[in-house]
Amino acid sequence: MITFPLYALIAAGVPLLLLLVRSRRRSLKFLQGPPSPSTLLGHEYALLSEAEDGDLEFGWFERYGTAFKAKACFNEDVLMVADPLALQHIFQKTGYRYRKAREVELQGLQINGPGLFAAQGETHQRQRKLLNPAFSALQIQNLCPIFQNSANTLARKWKDGLKLGPKVFDVLEWLPNMALDALGESIFEYDFGALEDRHNELATLVGELFVDSHFLTPGVLLYIAAIRAAPEFLVKLSQYLPPTKEQVRWKNWRTKAYATAEAMYEKRMREARGSAEMENDVLGVVCRALESSNPEKMMHPEEAFAQLATMIMAGHETTALTSVEDLMTWIIHELSRHPEDQHRILEEVKRRREETRNEGELTPQDYNSMCYLGAVIKEALRLYPILSTIPVEAEVDDVIPLEYPVVSSSGHVIHEVPVAKNQRVIASVDVYNRLKEVWGEDAHEWRPARFLETKTQTTLGAYGNVFTFGGGARMCIGWRFGILEVQAVIVTLLEAFELSLPKEGLDIMRAKGIIMRPVIRDRLHEGQQMPILIKNRDAD
Numbered sequence: 001m002i003t004f005p006l007y008a009l010i011a012a013g014v015p016l017l018l019l020l021v022r023s024r025r026r027s028l029k030f031l032q033g034p035p036s037p038s039t040l041l042g043h044e045y046a047l048l049s050e051a052e053d054g055d056l057e058f059g060w061f062e063r064y065g066t067a068f069k070a071k072a073c074f075n076e077d078v079l080m081v082a083d084p085l086a087l088q089h090i091f092q093k094t095g096y097r098y099r100k101a102r103e104v105e106l107q108g109l110q111i112n113g114p115g116l117f118a119a120q121g122e123t124h125q126r127q128r129k130l131l132n133p134a135f136s137a138l139q140i141q142n143l144c145p146i147f148q149n150s151a152n153t154l155a156r157k158w159k160d161g162l163k164l165g166p167k168v169f170d171v172l173e174w175l176p177n178m179a180l181d182a183l184g185e186s187i188f189e190y191d192f193g194a195l196e197d198r199h200n201e202l203a204t205l206v207g208e209l210f211v212d213s214h215f216l217t218p219g220v221l222l223y224i225a226a227i228r229a230a231p232e233f234l235v236k237l238s239q240y241l242p243p244t245k246e247q248v249r250w251k252n253w254r255t256k257a258y259a260t261a262e263a264m265y266e267k268r269m270r271e272a273r274g275s276a277e278m279e280n281d282v283l284g285v286v287c288r289a290l291e292s293s294n295p296e297k298m299m300h301p302e303e304a305f306a307q308l309a310t311m312i313m314a315g316h317e318t319t320a321l322t323s324v325e326d327l328m329t330w331i332i333h334e335l336s337r338h339p340e341d342q343h344r345i346l347e348e349v350k351r352r353r354e355e356t357r358n359e360g361e362l363t364p365q366d367y368n369s370m371c372y373l374g375a376v377i378k379e380a381l382r383l384y385p386i387l388s389t390i391p392v393e394a395e396v397d398d399v400i401p402l403e404y405p406v407v408s409s410s411g412h413v414i415h416e417v418p419v420a421k422n423q424r425v426i427a428s429v430d431v432y433n434r435l436k437e438v439w440g441e442d443a444h445e446w447r448p449a450r451f452l453e454t455k456t457q458t459t460l461g462a463y464g465n466v467f468t469f470g471g472g473a474r475m476c477i478g479w480r481f482g483i484l485e486v487q488a489v490i491v492t493l494l495e496a497f498e499l500s501l502p503k504e505g506l507d508i509m510r511a512k513g514i515i516m517r518p519v520i521r522d523r524l525h526e527g528q529q530m531p532i533l534i535k536n537r538d539a540d
């Protein structure tokens with residue numbers, strides 16, 4: 001095996017090449033930015049080592065404005081952006097002119113294969129067009145009973161645990177299992193049995209995907225930076241390096257997910273034979289694509305198998321994507337801190353039930369009519385974007401307009417930022433979501449009512465002008481799925497339980513990692529958790 005020369009080539013050749021190329025390339029010299037702490041690591045290591053999400057970025061954006069320059073590994077200039085007009089331009093107005101950052105694409109490919117998350121350009125466009133009908137408003141509405149069913153199962157389990165009175169539950173021990181069951185059933189008619197604690201190999205593999213990940217070491221960061229800038233042939237050669245423990249886990253996951261997907265597709269095709277139409281759910285649209293010979297309407301078997309792995313990862317376990325249970329966890333946390341918000345949502349539910357004379361399960365239309373429930377969900381999405389940044393790269397030279405002008409390094413006020421082809425741009429979701437210019441002086445505070453006030457602003461994303469689902473061609477395809485599931489679960493839980501903080505109080509912080517996780521300040525060693533005091537409402 002030729003591993004040593006390969007390592008040596010990547011370890012020494014690529015960095016030297018990069019430093020040479022970058023010293024010649026047009027850069028962002030005209031922009032201000034924080035001084036770099038290291039030529040090799042730039043700000044990348046410092047950013048990934050922040051104690052709490054946003055520690056550095058919030059200060060930088062405050063000081064330099066909504067667009068500035070920071071350094072990535074090997075002295076690379078990156079554009080940090082939180083300006084609404086710039087984000088709208090990059091994500092929503094320019095089609096595929098900005099591509100998913102290469103390292104994210106490569107990681108997506110290694111974990112899930114060539115599914116929607118890793119696909120680029122025309123391949124992405126084709127896959128997205130084929131999958132979109134499975135995530136339309138109409139199609140997602142059909143999933144409501146599944147979400148209500150899993151919420152009711154969770155409520156029953158909590159009630160069993162509350163027979164002796166109110167009790168503190170770590171909701172993170174429950175919500176991910178509930179969300180995984182709902183995802184399996186709604187997307188692939190697959191029973192993970194997670195809430196019932198049944199052993200399931202696929203659930204175990206997805207849960208353990210990142211236990212060997214050491215993303216925070218400087219060596220790994222430099223390796224990723226070298227790979228993302230390396231020519232295609234070197235990236236291909238790197239496949240012949242001995243796999244890391246992490247890559248072995250990813251391969252095991254992919255193999256099992258592909259086998260499961262194949263079995264699901266075969267089953268659906270057998271069932272559909274004889275019936276006039278294939279359904280428009282994910283299974284249905286993928287089966288149709290597998291059978292099609294039209295180049296615009298087909299998926300290759302590997303693409304089709306990769307969709308199942310992609311959807312489970314995207315909707316549940318998280319790397320570069322983010323998941324519904326995280327959003328529910330933060331909503332439950334904020335509601336336990338704000339009993340008045342619980343009261344307001346319950347009033348809305350009661351009013352709706354009276355108007356529609358419905359004591360049973362609510363409909364998606366019922367949930368959508370509840371404005372304060374919607375405002376609470378939007379406020380949680382705004383304050384807790386589990387994915388705090390979205391890195392992209394310019395495919396062509398471009399000029400990015402700014403809504404809020406910034407001062408250049410020579411002291412001039414600039415209204416746009418010219419960028420060269422291949423420029424890396426880091427869209428800061430959490431900073432945009434808390435910009436005072438957009439959200440007001442209390443942007444860092446929890447105040448759902450802000451979403452009930454009318455305001456004109458640059459429109460971003462699909463829901464409430466928050467950027468947590470991203471925007472444009474690559475915006476989260478599952479956002480309606482996520483919102484409906486959260487609506488159903490929160491209403492079910494609030495009707496059954498009163499939520500409050502544990503007696504000793506809680507100082508939860510948003511711990512930084514690849515994704516943002518809740519931990520108790522000064523008790524980081526205990527890992528992620530969200531203890532909530534839960535009381536049965538029937539007990540009153």
Ligand code: HEM
Pocket residue numbers: 100116117118128187310311314315316321322323324327386387390468469470471473474475476477478479481482483
């Ligand atoms: C509240 C929950 C969720 C949040 C906050 C969220 C957020 C995101 C974000 C930020 C992206 C990346 C956008 C970009 O790269 O520009 C994304 C992509 C994606 N999400 Fe979600 N997501 C959620 C739930 C879901 C669910 C439930 C599913 C599937 C059932 C899903 C499927 C996907 C897929 C397949 C992609 C890749 C889309 C593409 O590249 O075309 N997500 N999501």
